[in-house]
């Protein structure tokens with residue numbers, strides 16, 4: 306959905322410093338596309354400026370910085386080096402890497418000011434999935450990988466800790482709430498995990514799941530073992546990386562603070578939890594002197610004319626209600642895009 310994302314980028318104006326933040330830089334695909342977008346825009350502006358056709362306030366003097374954030378030290382380092390080199394000597398467009406959890410960002414990370422555009426491409430990267438040492442994959446070729454699943458080595462909990470130390474009931478809840486698993490199936494998997502302790506490798510977890518889940522189901526292929534395994538791995542990954550807590554922190558504190566009034570935030574979600582948290586933040590967060598709070602639609606009172614009566618201002622103005630899905634051609638090239646949804650909102654009026 307790169308083209309769609311690029312269409313939301315702000316235009317560079319004369320003398321203006323644009324700051325763009327890629328919250329999930331990963332292998333740098335999106336960061337690189339955004340850098341190239343501004344390199345091309347700069348060239349176009351320069352030509353038009355030379356030929357005296359520049360539109361009001363537009364020339365090539367505005368500086369653009371793309372900040373690429375990732376909590377993964379290992380893959381983040383490679384990307385930072387690659388994009389840093391890639392941009393060497395390019396006028397007017399800069400790349401800066403930040404190795405940090407996006408739930409801990411503040412304006413100091415962007416040289417003390419707010420940013421104009423933020424992109425989040427949530428979840429785990431294909432590079433991380435393919436690395437045997439990380440334990441994200443349930444592929445039969447990687448069965449001896451450690452049951453880790455941390456996106457950063459600084460995180461305190463591994464998937465093995467959850468499988469070997471958490472109670473059966475809590476593991477069942479994790480599978481249901483973070484993996485969208487059926488309650489009955491989740492109970493069987495949690496029981497099998499506890500019975501097979503200690504689990505050390507991804508193969509041990511796959512075996513614990515296969516032990517209780519039929520390989521395929523005629524009635525419902527969704528319940529086949531592969532889908533079940535994928536949901537269980539997703540649930541554990543979300544728990545290990547505290548993805549719900551970090552997303553809530555991102556929407557309640559980080560994004561309202563780091564995004565300029567009128568600035569744009571675009572979030573690509575891939576699973577129901579991520580999409581629910583993003584949608585609720587964009588539609589239900591209100592800001593008053595008491596800070597940011599969530600106001601559920603059902604609890605909003607109406608005045609005589611049917612207008613909502615809520616104290617404070619909306620933090621976000623939704624730009625694409627319902628979000629956007631990937632086009633068929635994109636899904637054909639990249640199967641991950643099938644479940645992607647892009648939600649975009651603008652930072653509302655800021656309280657003084």
Ligand SMILES: C[S@@+](CC[C@H](N)C(=O)[O-])C[C@H]1O[C@@H](n2cnc3c(N)ncnc32)[C@H](O)[C@@H]1O
Pocket residue numbers: 328329330331332333334335336374375376377380405406407408426427428429430431433456551
């Ligand atoms: C889906 S990949 C992004 C791929 C990237 N857009 C690209 O074009 O290559 C998600 C990346 O976000 C990172 N990530 C996930 N949660 C994060 C968090 N809370 N803070 C910082 N980085 C995070 C992961 O380490 C991973 O590299």
